[in-house]
Amino acid sequence: MTVIGVSFGNTTSSIAAPAQDGKGVEVIANPDGERAIPSALAYVGEDEYHGGQALAQLIRNPKNTIINFRDYVGQSFSKVDPTVTERASHAIDLNGQIGFQVTKSNEAGEERTETVSAEEATVRHLGKLKAAAADYLGTEITGAVVAVSTDFTEEQKAALVKAGDAAGLKVLQIISEPSAALLAHASVEDRLEQDKTYVVADIGGIRTDAAVISVRGGILTTLATAHDYELGGDKLDDALAEFIAKEFEKKYKVDPRKTARSLAKLKDAAILARKTLSNVQSATISIESLADGIDYHSTINRLRFELVARNVLSQLTGFVENLVKKANLDTLDIDEVLLAGGVSFTPKLASNIQFIFPESTVVVAPSLDTKASNPDELVARGAALQATLLENFDEEEIKESLSPVIVNTQHISKAIGIVNAAGEFVPILKQETTYPIRRSIQLDAPKGDVLVSVYEGDQKVKETVLEPAAKDEDDEDDYSDDEPEVVREKHFLPGTKLADLAVRDIHEGSKVEVTLNINKEGTLQVSAREVRQGSVAFRGEITY
């Protein structure tokens, strides 16, 4: 009786389940010991391979290997990009649906051609995942929460649920990858209770997705999403493979890009080198019989890789930057950037992204913060967390909870707060806070009567130019083009006054608690009372 969380990706999938020790969730490995399980299937003879074993078939048996089928689920052939399956079994038109052609052979060696639709591949894949989880946990799997990208259509979700049913894995809920990743990240240390705005960038193998998500009162709202269907770890690997190919060609005067097998070997070596370089400064590349029977062996250091991949890395950075623009936000509005997906291990990527954000923004990536969770596992863990939360709900309740009347809630457009004695705006409810909500703060108060002025806050960017530090005399002849550093800060300023509330007869040295409460009808109730037993609350109401 266990529920699991599944992160179903184009390149890899992960499964997470409640931890054995009862604290939190953990990502579980398949029988091959893989935690990031390649979403791949391969057919050899009568046998079916899955995961890393299937991926290994890309070199020898690409025509019977199926990869990158996640985005094809529930889609029609005319809408999809077949290039992503170029180095494996090609996607074919199956009466409008998408399928793959594979050749199987029986013991007698008679070959027969079969078609596997994307849905069938998904069924097989989910079935394997379920079996791996059941093996690992030793219990029956009763349901799963599956995380997919935000642009999954309703038809795709329906197809996924159907595939899950066929695989014997009950899909309890389909959630979006960025919210799953953020849920996993924010569930630690009660980060969910802090009102913050996040950018969640999920950099996958063949595509990159990102979302701006605001967390207010523990509730997540997606403000903007962006997708790039060509950018991803594959592009980094391609750049590195191209580099290896050039080196090889220079040395042996043989083009290793001529045969599919050589290309597959190049790619395989590039992936391995990229992953190694995320952890150490240099990696060995060793490919046996790359072309014309010649072996290739060399080392590459991290700096070289970063140069080779510079173009792709800057595109990834630009992608995140554009998303913030698309959400009509300033980089100063973003409190944290959460990097998910295997490519996030790349140190240069994290430092590049840190560079476009102000210092106040925290970039969560393993290379910048050793305590950051594994970006590969975030989505699966978020899905598992959601699955454990759903355990107490029955199917009907879950379905009702997802109805528009619950999900589509009102969000206030501007921050609401009060003005303190110094004339500064103190936000109590930040913009994009969804209601019903109730939030209070406590402030010092002078003796006698005090005024609680409720305002809407406006945010203003303040730019201060820091003059470069005075140079020493002997530096004078050095040419310097130091630009003065500009420090940008965002401040709240009191905007429109909403109401004034008088709180009378405060005792010496006492505090006042101000509570803002917006009920589901949108009525804002302001109340303030002295923090003292038996004190009377002063209150009033305004609407939008």
Next chain:
Amino acid sequence: MSLPSLPANFGAENFKAATKYTAPVRRPIEPVGRYFLAHASRALRGHTWSEFEKIEAEKNVNTVDETDENADLGDEEQDAELLAHDPRDWKTADLYAVLGLSHLRYKATEDQIRRAHRKQVLKHHPDKKGAKGGLDQDGFFKIIQKAYETILDPSKRAQYDSVDEKANVLPPPPKTDYDFFEAWTPVVESEKRFAKKQVVPSLGDANTPKAEVEAFYAAFYRIDSWRSFEFLDEDVPDDSSNRDHKRYIERKNVASRKKRKAEDNARFIALADRLRSEDPRIKLFKEAEKAEKERKKWERDAGAREAAAKAQKEAEEAAAKKEAEEKAAAALKADSKKAKEAAKSAKKKNKRAIRGAPKDAGYFGDADKAEAIDSDVGFLIESFDDLQLSDVSGKVASGDAAAIKEALATIAKEQTASGKVPAAILKYFV
């Protein structure tokens, strides 16, 4: 942080609402996490939802835009000719049309190029064509890939843009009727794209001030063009066959690039010259300059002109004055003559009166001495000045003999006393 004290004039009321708060936005929330589930169960258990609220919640939701990001790319279809283009001659194909970007051309951003490429791949991938029955149908796909490679690489794209004739806007045919700004602005914009530094101002309109127009021409003439003609190079053959031939082709390419560049520079200068010569603003400025010059000249000559006028005026005045003076003098002369004559006649009259007076008075009874009296009066009259003459003539006018005698005797005494008449010659009045 502390709260401010209540201002004294706040009043007795405790709560004063000022305005309503800004209208909220309805957005979907992510159905994850315990706070969401708490919200959902509160909402589900606590309330029954009316149909109206359900409908409201489904409408007016500000959802995150997951739909058509490619709206800016349009729905361009390649024509049959382009689709059948030989991939070996991909260089002669319209690479922007291949990607469905012919409405954007050199203005297409990198992002748009990527998305356009993806869109074309989704449509023209050989796997999709193969599914429809044809076998060797990857020709156009090859062109797509070539176009993508060319246009995505900034340096290759610059080479292609250099020879992308379809992006060039031709100047209006000369000696036809056209609106200068309407016809030339796109031409200028299309030429400006070749500038290495994008600082060339726009052509402007009829009301652009002179300084800006001049700045435009200065910058336009000085455009440092990045246009180059590598794209039209003949393919350099592999050097394994014939090295000399390879070098020959390379030299030929360099020469033809140079030639084309020179031709392009000449073309540009001619175009700029024509633009300037046709610019109505330049004509206006020239006319204005001419008028200004004349005005300046006019101003510069003003001093001399004024002096001349002054001199003339003075001469006229002097002449008039002289004339007036002459007239006055003449008049005066005439007057004095008259007066003199009058005085003379008055004198004569007075003399006559004085001379006649003794006779009229009957010689004061001394008729015997009449000759002496007349002689004395004659001498006296000769010695009188004008004043005495009139004085005496007044005194003798009374006709009273005694008074006349007395007056004459008195004057005779005065005259002798003053020595004007010697006492010896007077016979009667002594």
